[in-house]
Amino acid sequence: MQYSSGMAGLRERKKQRTRQALIEAAFRLFDEKGFEETTLAEIAAQAEVSTRTFFSYFASKDDLIFHDTDQRLEMAVGVIAGRAPGETLVGVLHRLVDTSVENTLNQTLGKKEAAVRTRLILTEPSLQARGLHLLFDTQLRLARALHESFAGELTMAESAAAIGALIGAVKLAVVADLRPDRTFDEILDTARRAVEIAVSGLGSLS
Amino acid sequence: MQYSSGMAGLRERKKQRTRQALIEAAFRLFDEKGFEETTLAEIAAQAEVSTRTFFSYFASKDDLIFHDTDQRLEMAVGVIAGRAPGETLVGVLHRLVDTSVENTLNQTLGKKEAAVRTRLILTEPSLQARGLHLLFDTQLRLARALHESFAGELTMAESAAAIGALIGAVKLAVVADLRPDRTFDEILDTARRAVEIAVSGLGSLS
DNA sequence: TGCAAAATTTCAATGGATGCAACACTTCAA
DNA sequence: TTGAAGTGTTGCATCCATTGAAATTTTGCA
Numbered sequence: 001m002q003y004s005s006g007m008a009g010l011r012e013r014k015k016q017r018t019r020q021a022l023i024e025a026a027f028r029l030f031d032e033k034g035f036e037e038t039t040l041a042e043i044a045a046q047a048e049v050s051t052r053t054f055f056s057y058f059a060s061k062d063d064l065i066f067h068d069t070d071q072r073l074e075m076a077v078g079v080i081a082g083r084a085p086g087e088t089l090v091g092v093l094h095r096l097v098d099t100s101v102e103n104t105l106n107q108t109l110g111k112k113e114a115a116v117r118t119r120l121i122l123t124e125p126s127l128q129a130r131g132l133h134l135l136f137d138t139q140l141r142l143a144r145a146l147h148e149s150f151a152g153e154l155t156m157a158e159s160a161a162a163i164g165a166l167i168g169a170v171k172l173a174v175v176a177d178l179r180p181d182r183t184f185d186e187i188l189d190t191a192r193r194a195v196e197i198a199v200s201g202l203g204s205l206s
Numbered sequence: 207m208q209y210s211s212g213m214a215g216l217r218e219r220k221k222q223r224t225r226q227a228l229i230e231a232a233f234r235l236f237d238e239k240g241f242e243e244t245t246l247a248e249i250a251a252q253a254e255v256s257t258r259t260f261f262s263y264f265a266s267k268d269d270l271i272f273h274d275t276d277q278r279l280e281m282a283v284g285v286i287a288g289r290a291p292g293e294t295l296v297g298v299l300h301r302l303v304d305t306s307v308e309n310t311l312n313q314t315l316g317k318k319e320a321a322v323r324t325r326l327i328l329t330e331p332s333l334q335a336r337g338l339h340l341l342f343d344t345q346l347r348l349a350r351a352l353h354e355s356f357a358g359e360l361t362m363a364e365s366a367a368a369i370g371a372l373i374g375a376v377k378l379a380v381v382a383d384l385r386p387d388r389t390f391d392e393i394l395d396t397a398r399r400a401v402e403i404a405v406s407g408l409g410s411l412s
Numbered sequence: 413t414g415c416a417a418a419a420t421t422t423c424a425a426t427g428g429a430t431g432c433a434a435c436a437c438t439t440c441a442a
Numbered sequence: 443t444t445g446a447a448g449t450g451t452t453g454c455a456t457c458c459a460t461t462g463a464a465a466t467t468t469t470g471c472a
Binding site: 090154168171197201204 | 299334345350360363365367369373374377381403405408410
Binding site: 011014015018049050051052053056 | 449450451452453454
């Protein structure tokens with residue numbers, strides 16, 4: 001309390017360093033040996049804390065991978081909540097997509113770590129499951145935000161259908177179209193096409 | 207190989223009985239004590255096999271819950287593959303939805319077990335994650351099937367976007383609109399509305 | 413009946429996760 | 443500056459899912 005927000009106490013700084021050490025050790029080991037093959041004991045050893053301490057920083061091994069997902073959700077909810085008066089649904093959703101893409105570009109994580117993470121999430125079944133679960137919760141939150149921003153215009157079910165269709169289309173299209181040599185721009189094109197399909201409807205594909 | 211009840215050998219019949227015993231014991235215990243709270247040892251004991259034997263019937267504890275998902279996927283792929291010549295995309299997808307609904311009604315599981323399962327999947331985070339993962343794989347398979355049935359008409363990415371939008375819309379709408387007192391028919395209405403939205407496009411909501 | 417294959421059991425080990433109590437370090441105020 | 447209060451760490455014991463291997467039992471069949 002006594003310290004201003006910029007300068008944290010020693011305790012706080014130490015915690016941050018430990019946290020960072022755990023993340024870095026983990027990503028390094030995951031990259032070298034794979035996710036399943038790396039044990040918590042090894043990660044903790046590299047970060048120079050006890051195995052037990054690991055669990056006061058992360059609830060689980062998976063949590064290491066998804067440690068920064070919250071803020072992205074906040075951002076997305078903010079975009080929806082910031083609907084301009086009279087702005088159309090499609091307008092809001094397009095802003096949502098654009099902002100998300102931007103946000104992906106300026107990540108907190110380094111490029112290398114981001115790549116490792118993406119590979120792991122696409123590769124390890126347990127992480128895939130966890131990622132989908134997180135994405136699902138995100139969608140629920142977005143649907144609720146949408147329902148609020150369009151109070152009286154969209155029912156909860158309709159808001160949810162809209163979010164589900166949009167994100168469902170993008171997610172499946174991107175993953176289904178993935179190949180080892182895909183560039184980021186190609187992926188972006190696929191995503192945009194998926195948005196287009198969701199917006200104009202499946203009927204437009206015939 | 208199949209359990210055509212009359213002439214299977216003793217070995218086969220016994221295996222089927224054990225499998226069934228495991229499923230029944232598990233659902234009973236899950237219902238009484240919850241999923242996490244029930245140990246494999248207890249399930250195995252109730253079914254009168256050793257804990258180790260459990261794993262020659264199911265790959266994991268989760269698998270008990272999702273043991274019959276494969277056949278539903280086969281069915282769905284079959285529906286898509288059975289596209290009538292010239293049949294439109296929306297036509298195929300509607301058949302897919304209808305058949306899935308029917309299929310849900312005549313389940314292998316008893317009503318009580320089905321209810322327990324649904325509750326658990328919606329409730330237990332680990333099962334939720336597993337369910338979403340399974341559903342995701344299903345969607346990928348369906349997208350591929352669609353791509354084949356519409357060879358030359360739809361790219362892989364477009365097929366995936368279509369499936370993703372359709373199932374994404376239904377999934378989120380149903381879950382978001384869920385309440386303890388929802389009847390099956392109400393859920394069905396929500397699902398149909400979501401299909402409508404996905405088919406006619408998000409633009410139609412404005 | 414007796415042998416081979418299949419299924420089951422027993423036993424041991426790994427690794428993630430949690431509760432707990434002792435201990436060490438920080439913070440803060442007197 | 444110092445000591446009480448709070449917070450973070452640690453070792454330890456334990457639970458549980460999962461897997462491997464070897465030993466044992468059951469079933470199918472010659």
